[in-house]
Amino acid sequence: MAKTLTIQTIEDIHHTVFCILDDVRNVSALSEEREYYIRLTITELLSNSLQYTDGVITLLYRIRGEMLDYAVIDNGRNAVFPEECSGPCCPSGRGIYLVRILSEKYRRNKRGNISVVSIKLSDRKSVV
Numbered sequence: 001m002a003k004t005l006t007i008q009t010i011e012d013i014h015h016t017v018f019c020i021l022d023d024v025r026n027v028s029a030l031s032e033e034r035e036y037y038i039r040l041t042i043t044e045l046l047s048n049s050l051q052y053t054d055g056v057i058t059l060l061y062r063i064r065g066e067m068l069d070y071a072v073i074d075n076g077r078n079a080v081f082p083e084e085c086s087g088p089c090c091p092s093g094r095g096i097y098l099v100r101i102l103s104e105k106y107r108r109n110k111r112g113n114i115s116v117v118s119i120k121l122s123d124r125k126s127v128v
Contacts (some may be wrong), residue, residue: 007057013046020061020068027063028121037102037119038068044095045115049074053113066121067104076113 003023005016017039024030024038042059049057053074061070100106105118 002060002062005059007046007050007059010050013043013050016046016059017042024063024068024121028066030121031123034121034123041099041102041117041119042070044099045072045117048095067118068121069118071114071116074113076111
């Protein structure tokens with residue numbers, strides 16, 4: 001079942017990350033590296049929404065087996081999209097670049113107000 005959190009301030013970002021990590025720790029032993037990936041990707045997307053749009057931001061998340069799925073949704077007003085960054089030395093767009101390389105799946109709608117991320121909770125290889 002998905003959970004919903006509302007973000008309006010920087011303090012809300014810290015609270016959101018804390019709540020999600022607390023839920024994840026209840027079902028999976030996180031390595032420091034995985035915890036960092038989760039913390040970084042959520043913080044980057046929420047910070048971008050706070051910085052580049054106005055209004056309330058919603059984060060929906062669920063834990064699905066060994067995956068954390070989450071979506072960041074904002075109103076899309078006043079959105080500014082930097083050029084697509086292709087590496088860590090780009091002048092802008094590094095946060096989205098990091099989200100893309102640290103997650104298993106990253107998608108953003110054309111309007112840019114919805115980002116969806118899936119990130120592994122463990123370093124174990126999946127058995128197919």
